[in-house]
Amino acid sequence: MHHATAGSFLAIPGVVWFWILSVIGIGGVVFSLSRRFQLLTIGRPAERFDRLGERFKHMMVFAVGQKKMFDDPFAGLYHIFIFYGFLVVSLRTVSMVIEGLFAGWQLPLMETGFGHLYLFSKDIFEVLVLVGLAFAVWRRGVQKKPRMIQSFGAWLVIGLIGALMITDIGSEASRIAAGAMDGAFLPVSAAVAALFKGFSHSALQTMYTTMWWVHLAVLYYFANELPYSKHFHVYTALLNVFFANLDAPGKLPSMDLEEIDEDTRFGISTVTDLSWKQMLDLYTCTECGRCREFCPTTLTEKPLQPVLLTKMIRNQLYSEQNQLLGSPGEKGSASEEELVPVVVDPEIIWACTTCRWCERACPLDISYVDKIVEMRRNLVLEKAEFPEEAQPAFRGYEVNGNPWQLPAEERANWADGLDVPLASDGDFEYLFFVGSPGSYDDHGKKVSQAFVKILKEAGVSFAILGAEELTSGDAVRRLGNEYLFQMLAQQNIETMNAYGVTKIVTNCPHVYNTLKNEYPDFGGNYEVLHGTQLVADLVRSGKIHLTEAVEEVVAYHDPCYLGRTNGEYESPRFLLNAIPGLKFREPDLARDRSMCCGAGGGRMWLEEDLGSRINQLRFSQLEQTGAENVAVACPYCFSMLSDAQNETGHEEAKTWDVIELVARSLRT
Template identity: 40%
Template sequence: MWYIIQGIVFVLVFGTALYLFGTAVRQRYLYLKLAAPDPTRFDKPGQRLKSFVVNVLGQRKVLAEPSGLGHFFIFWGFLFLVFGDLDFIVYHILRFHLPWATSPVYLFIEEMFSWFVLVAIIVAAIRRYVLRPMRVEQTFEGGFILFLIGTIVVTYFIATGADMALAGSYGGWYSPGVSLIARWLAPLSKSGLLAISEICFWLHILAISTFLYFIPRSKHMHMIGALFNWYFKKYEPAGKLRKLDLEDESIEEFGVGQIQQFTWKQLLDGYACTECGRCHINCPATLSGKPLSPKHLILKMKEAIVAEGPQLLQQKAAGAETLSTHPVFEGVFTDEEVWACTTCRACEEACPVANEHVQDIIDLRRYLVLTEGKTSPEVTKVFSNLERQSNEWGISKRERAAWVGDLPVKTMEEVEGKAEYLFFVGTAASYDQRNQKIAQAFARILLAAGVDFAILGTEEESDGDSARRLGNEFLYQEFVQRNIEIFQTYGVKKIITTDPHAFNTFKNEYPDFGFEAEVYHSTQFAAKLIQEGKLKPTHRIEKRITYHDSCYLGRYNDIYDAPRFILEAIPGLELVEMERSRNKSMCCGAGGGGMFKEEGGASRINVMRAKQALDTGAEVVGTACPYCMTMLIDGTKANGAEERLETFDVIELLAQSIA
């Protein structure tokens, strides 16, 4: 009779927990259906399945940091505990074991992973409440979840040990921990052992039931969200932003001004977020004291859709043609945090659940710029300069080719479009006096290697990157159409540029507008010329150099080796790496229009990055981006070290070595 009552109580308790779990998950799924569509997430099923296996089951991205090892054991420990719990529950309700649960091999694996989970929980608690690293917040919820997981494991061990002691049959090599507990409990009476077994069983069930209730209502929604987030991750180029349809006259608002205007995938990111803080401690805006945290941005999206979801569902049920809710810039996001982003993608690179922060920021900027018409004075000036003179500084277009000087460089007009390569110089290398030296050095390299190239000269327009990253999609698409028209006029099929921003938009974004070409960054092209024997660095440069990875070259386009190959090919140069290099490199602060905005916060990003270069003891910091060049020179001066640390583009050093 007792077992019948026990079974009924179990069904009521566990059934209620499952119902509450399922109701909450379904509700959050319905919230996603309210969001904007994103049809790009359903292609490449094989690649998506592989990503799921590698990153969810294999936990590859989680293990990118040492702290991820604990999560790995918790994840796999829980998978084994699920099977173990099935037998645990069946045995305590029906008094028989499931077939697999008596296998010594299974029992050993289950116990080992259970111990791993317990140790990982203890380490996590010490880390969260004793060591307190910057990225981890000491919340009640976090501690309570650790307590529940610990309770689930400990009650399982004690109840199983009591059952073993009752049976008088102690496990062998395959169950060392539980056997030890059983022997420790063995002197107790039978009634005492039964009481311990039953109390721990019900504490175990209550802990699991409470955990089920909390999963969809806490950060542990990531246990579900991350599964889908990895499958539906972006498989377009990392450096590509979503194109806006500006020809649809029915669209009255551009960008995101209300929470449901995000796509379902953007909102899914909120469900997937583990609140681990990896993005937080890698964001240059956060580190320099600005009012932006990628983690909090994503969490605020989740909180907003959960808060506004019921009202939106009511509107939909009532047959509303257009859903409406509170503006996101009234209580969710602030203008300051949206403008603080440098679009460097350090957050996305660090994220273990494939969240995509940059598109969120750009969509919010698009709303401010295109719908609200709100920009800061310096951003407004940039747009005005671009509109008038096709460059951010507002310098006359007639000066765009002044950098050429006495170099025998031809324009596409002069060669009637018959050059094999277009050298797209870009705005910074055309107008900024320091960066003009990069354009001159690269032109000399191309001439020395016998490359058939030409420039556009005064016909060259802005590539549009700054306008797009600052939220002005209208202006960006104007430049796209102008450039494509020019490229088609001269039959351009191959483009080389020293500017990673131009490189990225030509290579990854212009195809959305019907233009495709072979696009090379100067370091890629120069490395290729060295490999082919068309360039041979011979003059020694006796310097110790550290290399700064441009975000738009590295994290955006995975180009890390070409610049280093060139530096290592130059005799005399000694390359030393900064602590933050390659995909973990820190932004210089210029990206996302940061070059042209006033920078607030406790510190300047470029000053912080220059200090990291100085810490290597190098005499030279190498760059491969004209914007990085400007920012690092300014950062070095701010550190009072302009005489100790010179700044050169990799191309300039190569030109010196072949001269």
């Protein structure tokens, strides 16, 4: 209930000044946002206006529901307090602005049940926001999680939000104490108002007016500061999540190599080669550092820390804004500053293993691998600048279809004497796509032989391409050689389509990802299974029986391209559990939090001469489970982890592929 004095009490002196402040405050925000929007319009196109229903749902779960924030439950909880509190209080803030512009105006419906409910929730949320901020202060100032980036800006924003809450509670308390407002639905403000008992009406009026002015001055400052700070996500987060990549995470964007002319820019060289969505990513990063928490390059002291990469490119984009857009009313000029090597050291770009931990961790769906691979594309295709160790691998892939430059006709030598059917022999159900390690590497060959043993035992109809198989192209594509990748992909697809292939099985997660997610862009549409998926089905359906005990204790390492990228965690675990006698342990970093072995993104073929070694760090995590041995489901993980065992003096320890363990357990 408002008292008779309410109108005069609420009238804020200095209305002209408030109009001036508002024109500057709101005008500044509109100007800053329109410049940032204009900048997006000069980015490259990105197809993100499809699947609107799916996008809306994704936004509700991940942005409104803040799903990923709860990966760190404590941070998730306090961010929820701040996020929802901020939303609820915004309505009151808008009403304060209107009160200032039109003296005596009040929010409608405040005398209704809706109004009372709103006042009550606002009062409670303001306290929750303050509690959330106190937790944030503790996090930053006391706990100091290593992933966090300490900056003055972060403290400033905590202070500004705190000031908004305190001044609102203070203004409500002054109104209540002056009898200008009923405190029945504002328990916290009413409790504060009790402290002002005995204050004169004019003292309360001064207090109210001061709180009101400070609140709105802080608001305008905050709103204007956002587009220039890491807290720009307050404006952009919902949009960035709405326009997130909804395709399979492991799929890289394809370049149209048929439509090129002398003006075609390959990959990303300058900031204007970024798509508008990639620019929006840069606007949205909050520098929370979750992306670097388990980034293998960050953990092994290499120069790539995903959040810092975003900051470098964002700073460059912002620094070029005036030149690119021109002064208001003028025409801008093109960007000339090459990102690599001027802004970003090439070592940063070549360090990435494309493990996608960063993307899995980012609560705002900021992407990294597409940008990094597109920067590699520019270096490889336009400038022919890449680590020299990549050259022999590129040559091997191009001439022989394998990275070791071994003769293509020896590709099926591993199958000698095993009576393995070739696709050219006639009908089959599954094409076993062996991959280069499965064909040429000593251990890979053993896994291929074990797999054939299982398929034969189960009576599966299968065939291989033999010498007609080429590498899938996963590594060359991730090393930036899009030309060579498309050449290899087209040739494989031509071969497989000619044999009428519909189902493919492979033991290599890189082949699996590329054939399943990337070949469809080039006319290769198949049902693709990983070896562990098919074998798990064979066990479940009773086509094979695992009867022989395998007395081993193994820690299972999830390969990035099977697990995090393609969501297959259960089949290898099912098989490990099904093998009699075998015990398996889970490392702390397992499933979608698994840490990369260091081989992905073509890193298998590059030297690792900066920082410590990724494979050794991963092996130490697996070793901490107490298991003597390691089980993997990827030939590259096998190679990295067995090397790590040898490099760290654990020669007695073994790394097994899950397929080998299954074959050992088959009835003999």
